[in-house]
Amino acid sequence: MAAHTAAMSMSKILHPFLGGRLGNTPRWLLTLLPPPAKYGGRHTVTLIPGDGIGPELLNHVKEVFRFCCVPVDFEVVHVNSAVETEDDINNAITAIRRNGVALKGNIETKHTMAPSVKSRNNLLRTSLDLYANVMHCQSLPGVQTRHKNIDIMIIRENTEGEYSNLEHENVSGVVESLKIITRTNSLRIAEYAFQLAREKGRKRVTAVHKANIMKLGDGLFLQCCREVASDYPDLTFDSMIVDNTTMQLVSKPQQFDVMVMPNLYGNVVSNVCAGLVGGPGLVPGANYGRDYAVFETATRNTGKSIAGKNIANPTAMLLASCMMLDHLKLYDYASMIRNAILSTMNETRLHTADLGGQGTTSEVVQSIMRVIQSKGSLTSEL
Amino acid sequence: MMAGSAWRSMLSQVVARSRRTSLSSASFSRGIQTVTLIPGDGIGPEISTAVMQIFEAAKAPISWEERNVTAIKGPGGRWMIPPDAKESMDRSKIGLKGPLKTPIAAGHPSMNLLLRKTFDLYANVRPCISIEGYKTPYTDVNLVTIRENTEGEYSGIEHVIVEGVVQSIKLITEDASRRIAEYAFEYARNNQRASVTAVHKANIMRMSDGLFLRKCREVAEGYKDIKFTEMYLDTVCLNMVQDPTQFDVLVMPNLYGDILSDLCAGLIGGLGVTPSGNIGANGVAIFESVHGTAPDIAGLDLANPTALLLSAVMMLRHMGHHDYGNKIQTACFDTIRDKKVLTGDLGGNSKCSEFTAEICRRIQDLD
Numbered sequence: 001m002a003a004h005t006a007a008m009s010m011s012k013i014l015h016p017f018l019g020g021r022l023g024n025t026p027r028w029l030l031t032l033l034p035p036p037a038k039y040g041g042r043h044t045v046t047l048i049p050g051d052g053i054g055p056e057l058l059n060h061v062k063e064v065f066r067f068c069c070v071p072v073d074f075e076v077v078h079v080n081s082a083v084e085t086e087d088d089i090n091n092a093i094t095a096i097r098r099n100g101v102a103l104k105g106n107i108e109t110k111h112t113m114a115p116s117v118k119s120r121n122n123l124l125r126t127s128l129d130l131y132a133n134v135m136h137c138q139s140l141p142g143v144q145t146r147h148k149n150i151d152i153m154i155i156r157e158n159t160e161g162e163y164s165n166l167e168h169e170n171v172s173g174v175v176e177s178l179k180i181i182t183r184t185n186s187l188r189i190a191e192y193a194f195q196l197a198r199e200k201g202r203k204r205v206t207a208v209h210k211a212n213i214m215k216l217g218d219g220l221f222l223q224c225c226r227e228v229a230s231d232y233p234d235l236t237f238d239s240m241i242v243d244n245t246t247m248q249l250v251s252k253p254q255q256f257d258v259m260v261m262p263n264l265y266g267n268v269v270s271n272v273c274a275g276l277v278g279g280p281g282l283v284p285g286a287n288y289g290r291d292y293a294v295f296e297t298a299t300r301n302t303g304k305s306i307a308g309k310n311i312a313n314p315t316a317m318l319l320a321s322c323m324m325l326d327h328l329k330l331y332d333y334a335s336m337i338r339n340a341i342l343s344t345m346n347e348t349r350l351h352t353a354d355l356g357g358q359g360t361t362s363e364v365v366q367s368i369m370r371v372i373q374s375k376g377s378l379t380s381e382l
Numbered sequence: 383m384m385a386g387s388a389w390r391s392m393l394s395q396v397v398a399r400s401r402r403t404s405l406s407s408a409s410f411s412r413g414i415q416t417v418t419l420i421p422g423d424g425i426g427p428e429i430s431t432a433v434m435q436i437f438e439a440a441k442a443p444i445s446w447e448e449r450n451v452t453a454i455k456g457p458g459g460r461w462m463i464p465p466d467a468k469e470s471m472d473r474s475k476i477g478l479k480g481p482l483k484t485p486i487a488a489g490h491p492s493m494n495l496l497l498r499k500t501f502d503l504y505a506n507v508r509p510c511i512s513i514e515g516y517k518t519p520y521t522d523v524n525l526v527t528i529r530e531n532t533e534g535e536y537s538g539i540e541h542v543i544v545e546g547v548v549q550s551i552k553l554i555t556e557d558a559s560r561r562i563a564e565y566a567f568e569y570a571r572n573n574q575r576a577s578v579t580a581v582h583k584a585n586i587m588r589m590s591d592g593l594f595l596r597k598c599r600e601v602a603e604g605y606k607d608i609k610f611t612e613m614y615l616d617t618v619c620l621n622m623v624q625d626p627t628q629f630d631v632l633v634m635p636n637l638y639g640d641i642l643s644d645l646c647a648g649l650i651g652g653l654g655v656t657p658s659g660n661i662g663a664n665g666v667a668i669f670e671s672v673h674g675t676a677p678d679i680a681g682l683d684l685a686n687p688t689a690l691l692l693s694a695v696m697m698l699r700h701m702g703h704h705d706y707g708n709k710i711q712t713a714c715f716d717t718i719r720d721k722k723v724l725t726g727d728l729g730g731n732s733k734c735s736e737f738t739a740e741i742c743r744r745i746q747d748l749d
Contacts, residue, residue, distance in 0.1 A: 111595075115588035122586060146519035162535075162552070167589040173556035177590040179535070183546030210637075216540040217550040243640050247648035250623055251518070264583075268641055271616040275623035299620060 037099040043328050046095040046102035047074040051081055052302030054105015056310075057317040060365045061103065064318065067369050067379055070325065070333045075099060079120055081108045089120045093127050102294045103324055105317075106302045118165050121300065126159050128294070130287035131185060132192045133158040135270050135298040142346030143278040143355055152273055153202065153258045155193040156266025158287055160185050163263045181217040181262065186224035192288075193225075193260035194232045205229070207239040208261035208269060221262055246272055274299045281313025281354045284320035286327075293327050295320040310360045313352040315341060318368070340371040415701065418470045419446040422480030424675025425685035430480050432687035432738040433694050436713075439742035442698065442706045447474065451482070451493055463493075463500055471501065476701060477668035478694055481675045498531060503660035503668060504558065505565045506531045506639065509696065510646040513655055515719030516728060520649045525629040527646055528569065529639020530562040531660065536636045554590040554635065559597035565661060566598075566633035567605040573699075577609035578602070581618050581634035581642065594635055618642065622649070647672075654727050657692035659700065667700055669693040683733045686725040688714065691741075713744035 037044045047062075049055040065072055077095045079088040089107075096102045107120040124130075133156040139148055166178040190207075197205050207225040211218040222239055229237035240248070242265045248255065249272050261269060274283045285298030297316040306312050318341050325334035344350050344367045351357025352364060359367075373379050421430040430448075437444055449467040456462040471477050482493040497503065505528055512523040539551040563580075570578050580598040584591040595612060602610035613621075615638050621628060622642075626649055632642065647656040653673040660668045671689035679685055691714055698707035717723060723740040724730025732740075 109585035111584060111592070115592055118588070119585050162583075163586050165586075165588075167587065169589060173593075175554045175590045175593050177552040177554070177587050179550040179552060181548045181550070210640075213536055213538075214540065214550050216542060216548045220546075220548050243644035246619075246641055246645040247652065250520070250645060250648040251652065264637075265641075267583075267616050268619050271619040272623050272645070275620045279624060280620055299616065301617070 037101070038328075042071040042073055043101070043330075044073050044075055044099045045324065045328075046092065046099045046104075047076045048079055048092050048102060048104035048107070049076065050079070050105025050302065051108040052106065052304045052307045053312040054302065056308065056361065057312060057314050058103065058105055060314050060361065061317055061321045063365065064337060064369060064372075065321070068333060068337060068372060068377070069379065070330065072325075072328070072330075074103075079107050081110060081120060084113060084117050086123070089123050093124060096124075096128060096292055096294065100292055101324060101327060102292070103321055104294055104296050106296065106300045108302045108304070115167070122163055122165065124294070125287060126163075126165075128289050128292045129159060130289040130292060130294055131157065131159050131188055132288045133266060133270075133285060134196070134288065135273070135283060135285045137270075137273040137277045137283055137298075139277055140282065140342070140345055142349050142351075143282065145276065145278050147253050147276050150253045150273070150277055152253065152256045153196070153200070154266065154270050154273060155189065155196065155258065155260045156270060157185060157189040157260075157262050158266075159263075161263030179214075179217060179264075181220050183220060183224060186221045186262075187228060190225045190228035190260060193258060194228055194235060197235055197258045198232065202235070202258045204236040204238070204257040206245075206256060206259045207237070208242050208245050208259055208265050209239060210242050210265070211239075212241060218262065225260065242268070245269060249273065249276065271299055279313070279354050280316065281352065282315050282319075284316050284323055286320070286323050293324070295324040295327075310362060311353045312361050313354050314361050314365055315345065318365075336372060336375065336377060337368070340368045340375075343371050344368050414443045414445045415476070416445050416447055416474040417697070418467070418474050418477040419448045420451055420467070420477060420479040420482075421448060422675065423483040424481060424677045424680040426480030426482075426675065428681070428683065428734055429671070429685050429687035429690045430478075432734055433478070433690050435738055436687075436691060436710060436741050436745065437694070439745045440706055440710050440713075442703065442710075444698075451497065453493060453496055461496060463496055468500060471666060471668075475665050475667070476697060477666075478690070478697055479668055479670040480690060481671060481673055483675050483677075497668065498660070501662040501666045501668065502532070502664070503662040503666070504530065504532050505562055505661040506643070507569065507659045507661060507696075508643045508646065508656060508672075510643075510650050510656065512650050513718055514715055515717075515721055516651045516655060518649065518651050520626055523626045523646070523649050525626065525646060526569070526573075526575065526631045527639060527643040528562065528566045528631060528633045529643055530558060530633075530635050531639075532636075533558050534636030536640075552587075552590060552637075554593050556593060556597060559594045559635075560601060562633060563598045563601040566631060567601055567608055570608050570631045571605065575608070575631045577611060577630045578605075579618070579629060579632050580610070580612045581615050581632055581638050582612065583615050583638075585614065591635070598633065615642075619645065622646070653689065654686050655688045655692070657689060657696045659693065659696050667697070669697040669700075683735055684726055685734050686727050687734060687738060688718070688728075709745060709748055710741075713741045713748060716744055717741050 049058050077092045079092055109119045135154045137152045139150045160180050162179045164180045169175050209218040209222050211222050280299040280301050283298040287294045322334045322338045350359045350367050352359050421427040447470050449470050451463045451467050453461045484492040507528050509526045512521055533553045535552045537553045541549050543549055566578050582591040582595050584595050658670055658672045695707045695711045717740050723732045723736055725737050
């Protein structure tokens with residue numbers, strides 16, 4: 001706790017010299033700071049089970065972590081989607097502020113409730129200012145898909161745009177919904193995208209927009225991307241209109257490298273890409289803010305129709321937990337679990353129903369744990 | 383007791399009225415119907431000629447009236463389409479349009495937008511059916527996207543609140559939502575489609591998409607023979623690229639419709655083979671090809687007329703000429719499946735005129 005506050009004040013002291021156009025702590029400095037909530041060598045992570053398949057998949061994550069003796073303790077916070085008050089989600093937000101890292105399932109948004117009851121997931125993202133949603137879509141050799149050799153990183157602005165939750169009905173029968181684009185947030189997400197592209201050794205960044213129609217809004221976003229691109233001459237920057245993007249994605253997805261875009265287009269493009277590499281059960285997603293990180297599945301489905309039937313694919317949630325371990329700098333544990341997952345997927349080819357296989361969730365998890373044990377590392381009883 | 387001459391004049395009036403009504407229905411089914419043809423720019427004129435030749439070979443009961451829609455400044459300084467074009471469309475009610483160039487700095491809005499506003503074209507319909515001879519990773523696609531075309535995110539209302547903060551307004555109204563939902567269900571019923579799915583994001587945009595969804599549900603009550611489902615936009619995208627066969631008719635607001643209709647066009651092979659129709663109030667309908675003007679191949683007899691031809695087939699079906707429509711479509715698909723005479727974009731090296739001639743030959747063989 002004390003180390004955390006000391007680190008935060010250190011960043012504030014250094015911040016005037018390194019502010020630049022952002023005025024935020026640069027990422028390289030963040031990597032020097034120790035991850036928060038580490039005490040006695042163990043990390044505490046907030047766990048939000050959510051609805052649908054969330055609880056069962058997160059139980060499997062806990063099972064695998066216990067098996068591998070991962071030094072992570074989970075603080076479970078339940079959020080009830082059926083009540084109208086925001087106490088539950090506020091508790092979850094406080095817990096995440098305390099721990100700095102969270103792993104969550106998707107919280108359902110019920111349509112039967114009044115429009116003033118906002119999406120809980122959205123509230124979480126905006127309150128914690130998790131401005132970047134990062135998703136890495138890669139073709140896996142063990143999964144049959146129509147397109148091969150896909151390797152796309154999608155960086156989506158996560159807090160504003162169409163998801164601003166500003167709606168009103170001035171005249172009966174006429175509803176206005178506001179889409180907000182700001183220069184600060186657009187610059188921030190563009191900076192994040194180019195930094196990440198450079199770190200991962202990628203070559204090209206594509207901005208996805210609809211600036212021919214929304215000239216001011218998406219025009220501002222595009223302009224900010226271009227400004228940031230001029231600082232990264234080693235990376236190629238181009239732009240594409242969102243409808244052409246989806247058309248290109250279903251015919252030639254191999255042409256894309258890194259893509260950056262506002263909120264709603266990010267929703268569409270990330271779901272299209274997830275579908276192209278094999279479905280919602282495979283891809284993990286991460287939401288990064290300046291101070292917090294929340295990990296979940298990339299397509300954020302509750303999976304109500306398959307809940308409780310032991311047929312959900314645990315891969316996405318397990319890979320998300322590996323991303324979380326990387327964030328906590330527990331790299332060895334992360335690679336151990338990740339390699340076991342990929343080996344089950346690609347070599348053993350034990351697939352759940354969504355990939356056309358016959359395996360149940362528990363069978364896949366057991367297989368993963370067996371692979372980990374066979375590698376000879378220290379584990380608990382199987 | 384009426385006088386003899388009054389009785390005769392009344393009788394002749396009644397007979398004339400009945401003959402007039404039967405004549406108008408005859409012109410619909412047996413007589414020639416006029417269609418306003420807008421060739422467009424670039425490859426527009428050559429593909430329009432191709433379509434006219436094919437229709438002549440099929441002996442379809444259509445007479446074409448060519449019109450130009452370059453924007454002119456009307457009284458009061460407002461941009462409008464030429465009055466003769468407007469008059470022709472109002473009379474014929476049906477139009478076929480090739481690709482139009484949108485000049486960048488001409489000062490007037492895009493021509494497509496102008497046409498949409500002039501005729502209140504509120505529904506954009508795109509049937510996406512896999513073409514047997516044209517291989518794409520997706521086979522057996524058979525769905526229709528119906529997109530609300532007047533409001534939503536494309537209202538064009540944007541403001542700069544303070545320096546660096548821009549607000550775009552998305553407008554959803556009860557009337558427009560009800561109108562598009564009614565059109566979608568009517569289309570489903572008239573074309574023997576089994577289900578209609580409303581695509582929305584009402585978990586995030588609670589009020590606006592919530593209103594759209596409510597109107598769709600209300601209209602669905604009146605069409606119990608058609609199955610109604612609702613699905614989130616992201617779930618539709620996810621499932622569409624994995625298994626497009628699960629979708630039938632999709633109805634949605636403007637932006638989602640733009641993205642999804644282009645996504646579905648990509649599934650079947652792109653804009654060069656996708657038909658499209660715009661339905662307006664007052665019975666007006668304009669069918670169009672949605673690809674660009676391709677200025678690099680204009681005038682070289684290399685263009686592919688398939689998109690415009692399939693839109694023309696859609697037009698025939700809209701007018702009730704299902705038999706002519708099916709004949710032309712079969713000839714076109716057979717030509718593509720045979721792979722002997724194909725234009726460059728379909729993977730062959732024949733000219734546009736050769737492709738057209740082959741389709742005409744097949745039509746005559748089918749007779």
